[in-house]
Amino acid sequence: MLNQAVDRKRCASCERWRGQRQAGSEAATVAIDSETSTGLCEGGGWDGSERRARSACGHWRLWPALNLPGAEPVR
Template identity: 75%
Template sequence: MLIQAVDRKRCASCERWQGPRQPGATNASVLIESETVTGLCHGGGWDGDERRARSACGHWQRWLKLQNSPEIPENP
């Protein structure tokens, strides 16, 4: 599994992206199978199009499942 940082605002961490993924160990990351994994965009700038997990878009919205994940420690 690959780790995708949420602060990069890519499809993998967007509420609108419907590809396979899972929350990371904290709310700052998402796990994806590979760089080439794809999913459909629903309601974003690429609505109805298939997008890769690491694609960017100006309509990004934080994935709701990440709001319940543990916070990142301020000083690890």
């Protein structure tokens, strides 16, 4: 599994992304199977489109499962 930093604001750490993931082993990271992992965007700027875990858009929202202390859920 690869850890991706939440501060990069990529699909894997967005609440709208429906790909396979889990909270990372390091603080403020999300774990994905590979750089080519994909999932559907639901409600974001790419709504209904399949997106890679490392993709980005201006509608990113923190995935609540990461439960970062003091983090804003919407950015």
